[in-house]
Amino acid sequence: MIERLDPDRATSVYRLAVRFCETDLMGVVHHANYLVYCEAARVDWLHKRGVSYQSWLQHGIHLPVVETRLRFKKAARFDELLDVTTTATELTRVTVRFAYRIRCADQLVCEAETMLACVGDDLKLKRLPAAVAEVFRSPEIVSV
Amino acid sequence: MIERLDPDRATSVYRLAVRFCETDLMGVVHHANYLVYCEAARVDWLHKRGVSYQSWLQHGIHLPVVETRLRFKKAARFDELLDVTTTATELTRVTVRFAYRIRCADQLVCEAETMLACVGDDLKLKRLPAAVAEVFRSPEIVSV
Amino acid sequence: MIERLDPDRATSVYRLAVRFCETDLMGVVHHANYLVYCEAARVDWLHKRGVSYQSWLQHGIHLPVVETRLRFKKAARFDELLDVTTTATELTRVTVRFAYRIRCADQLVCEAETMLACVGDDLKLKRLPAAVAEVFRSPEIVSV
Amino acid sequence: MIERLDPDRATSVYRLAVRFCETDLMGVVHHANYLVYCEAARVDWLHKRGVSYQSWLQHGIHLPVVETRLRFKKAARFDELLDVTTTATELTRVTVRFAYRIRCADQLVCEAETMLACVGDDLKLKRLPAAVAEVFRSPEIVSV
Numbered sequence: 001m002i003e004r005l006d007p008d009r010a011t012s013v014y015r016l017a018v019r020f021c022e023t024d025l026m027g028v029v030h031h032a033n034y035l036v037y038c039e040a041a042r043v044d045w046l047h048k049r050g051v052s053y054q055s056w057l058q059h060g061i062h063l064p065v066v067e068t069r070l071r072f073k074k075a076a077r078f079d080e081l082l083d084v085t086t087t088a089t090e091l092t093r094v095t096v097r098f099a100y101r102i103r104c105a106d107q108l109v110c111e112a113e114t115m116l117a118c119v120g121d122d123l124k125l126k127r128l129p130a131a132v133a134e135v136f137r138s139p140e141i142v143s144v
Numbered sequence: 145m146i147e148r149l150d151p152d153r154a155t156s157v158y159r160l161a162v163r164f165c166e167t168d169l170m171g172v173v174h175h176a177n178y179l180v181y182c183e184a185a186r187v188d189w190l191h192k193r194g195v196s197y198q199s200w201l202q203h204g205i206h207l208p209v210v211e212t213r214l215r216f217k218k219a220a221r222f223d224e225l226l227d228v229t230t231t232a233t234e235l236t237r238v239t240v241r242f243a244y245r246i247r248c249a250d251q252l253v254c255e256a257e258t259m260l261a262c263v264g265d266d267l268k269l270k271r272l273p274a275a276v277a278e279v280f281r282s283p284e285i286v287s288v
Numbered sequence: 289m290i291e292r293l294d295p296d297r298a299t300s301v302y303r304l305a306v307r308f309c310e311t312d313l314m315g316v317v318h319h320a321n322y323l324v325y326c327e328a329a330r331v332d333w334l335h336k337r338g339v340s341y342q343s344w345l346q347h348g349i350h351l352p353v354v355e356t357r358l359r360f361k362k363a364a365r366f367d368e369l370l371d372v373t374t375t376a377t378e379l380t381r382v383t384v385r386f387a388y389r390i391r392c393a394d395q396l397v398c399e400a401e402t403m404l405a406c407v408g409d410d411l412k413l414k415r416l417p418a419a420v421a422e423v424f425r426s427p428e429i430v431s432v
Numbered sequence: 433m434i435e436r437l438d439p440d441r442a443t444s445v446y447r448l449a450v451r452f453c454e455t456d457l458m459g460v461v462h463h464a465n466y467l468v469y470c471e472a473a474r475v476d477w478l479h480k481r482g483v484s485y486q487s488w489l490q491h492g493i494h495l496p497v498v499e500t501r502l503r504f505k506k507a508a509r510f511d512e513l514l515d516v517t518t519t520a521t522e523l524t525r526v527t528v529r530f531a532y533r534i535r536c537a538d539q540l541v542c543e544a545e546t547m548l549a550c551v552g553d554d555l556k557l558k559r560l561p562a563a564v565a566e567v568f569r570s571p572e573i574v575s576v
Contacts, residue, residue: 020331021324021462025455025510028267031209032179032453036309039176043308043367053367065175069213075267078457079331079341123172123219164475165320165468167313169366174309180453187452187511197511222313223475223485316555319497320471323464353463357501363555411460411507 003091009139010088012048014041018080028075034110035068038100041084042114045098048140059129060120063096067115073108080104088136094118094125096136147235153283154232156192158185162224172219178254179212182244185228186258189242192284203273204264207240211259217252224248232280238262238269240280291379297427298376300336302329306368316363322398323356326388329372330402333386336428347417348408351384355403361396368392376424382406382413384424435523441571442520444480446473450512460507466542467500470532473516474546477530480572491561495528495548502544512536520568526550526557528568 016037024030043053056062076082083103090097095117102110120126160181168174187197200206220226227247234241244256264270304325312318331341344350364370371391378385383405390398408414448469456462475485488494508514515535522529532544552558 019324019328021327021456021464023457024453025459026206026208027457030453031212032176035176035179036307039309040307062170064170065216067215068175071211072209163468164471165312165318168309169311169315171313176309180451183453184451314494314496319500320464320467323467350458352458353504355503356463359499360497
């Protein structure tokens with residue numbers, strides 16, 4: 001059973017600058033780095049909902065990427081600022097999906113999706129703890 | 145118009161060993177590296193059909209990845225040998241698709257597809273030169 | 289002739305968070321990433337003195353690393369915040385040296401030095417343009 | 433007490449091809465990748481003396497890099513073949529040093545040294561097991 005998540009609550013934006021080493025001889029960001037950018041944006045998404053990696057470990061779970069899709073629209077270059085808009089889109093008992101739109105100065109650079117599966121330390125599938133599932137339904141924590 | 149390529153001719157296998165730095169704190173290969181493995185396998189696929197990067201440059205073209213999909217089936221670990229079976233599957237006037245099956249000792253680790261587009265030095269779409277298109281229809285060169 | 293630079297003027301601090309993919313199976317940051325951190329800190333150091341990569345290109349120069357030394361003191365882990373204190377230390381007609389101290393919550397993680405050489409688009413040594421040399425003697429630009 | 437090792441016994445050569453993603457916008461191998469090349473060569477050096485990563489784990493030890501130095505002599509480019517000549521040079525009760533010469537078609541590309549320290553799973557210094565120390569004194573196993 002798939003639970004569709006509310007995009008208004010489940011969206012955050014993460015900004016990063018392209019590193020020199022992330023470019024290749026074509027002078028643009030090498031495509032594999034976009035998975036790294038999505039990952040960094042996901043970590044930030046969780047931080048903005050009060051989740052640190054330590055809390056993951058306390059639950060004894062990991063959330064590896066089990067499927068991903070990337071569509072490259074425009075090359076990005078060294079030192080450009082990229083905004084990764086990350087949305088948790090779908091939740092099941094053992095998986096969560098995220099969608100990403102990566103923009104550079106309002107131009108779409110890359111669209112991506114990832115499906116993550118909840119696994120234990122033995123890398124076997126494990127039901128998402130209720131507290132973790134609840135995070136994916138949550139908006140950013142507003143700091144006052 | 146999409147031309148389906150003959151998988152028997154258009155398949156090659158590339159073997160690589162997982163590097164230490166390609167693992168992450170879960171003790172397994174970090175997922176972004178599979179795009180690197182596909183790329184290395186693609187370069188090998190071309191070598192086996194007599195194509196070096198220099199010949200690309202002489203044509204004034206590049207073949208960046210414009211779309212990719214990865215499905216992870218099983219974790220791979222440091223120092224394991226991976227066999228990447230790479231098949232050119234579809235050709236159009238400006239794109240070529242590759243499919244990959246990455247195995248470790250006969251267990252499927254990852255399935256992937258990439259679509260590459262032919263671009264010039266200005267990164268704009270460009271018709272695949274006939275000689276390059278012909279390479280994608282070719283079997284491995286047999287060295288006698 | 290080596291010109292020693294004033295460390296008070298020539299020092300900046302750059303903060304970054306360790307990415308998941310930068311760890312290895314030992315659960316700590318893989319050592320090669322510290323060169324990436326130094327590079328990111330150097331780019332930030334230049335930004336804080338008004339230099340963008342575009343200005344480099346206008347001068348027709350690059351500043352590749354020609355020598356580096358790293359001493360690792362303590363492991364850093366995923367999601368930890370690292371402060372890279374970067375100091376331009378010595379200037380010659382064609383090279384500039386930087387020293388780095390990377391700390392995590394006041395504990396020294398890594399000490400590094402890099403020597404960069406000024407080269408043209410042909411990768412041959414080239415005298416540092418006077419305007420570029422002046423940047424290495426400069427303090428951070430204070431934004432009011 | 434430092435034990436100098438016999439370079440004739442303690443040297444092996446590892447060949448690798450530069451990957452596309454290892455280049456940067458200057459069109460050459462990004463300098464951080466040379467630490468990756470040294471690491472791959474070190475793993476190969478150990479393989480050639482009968483050591484697999486599994487045996488390390490059985491001893492409950494790791495050998496992280498605690499110090500390194502790199503001098504870059506010449507740029508290497510995509511798809512070039514590099515030969516990494518690796519020599520174990522010095523042994524103490526807790527450390528081992530390696531020296532590397534990386535060549536491309538007989539031209540010296542990079543010289544490097546690394547010092548590795550023996551640590552346990554807790555990352556604390558640990559005396560090198562006698563069987564491991566003996567490996568560093570050993571020549572390649574000749575397969576007949």
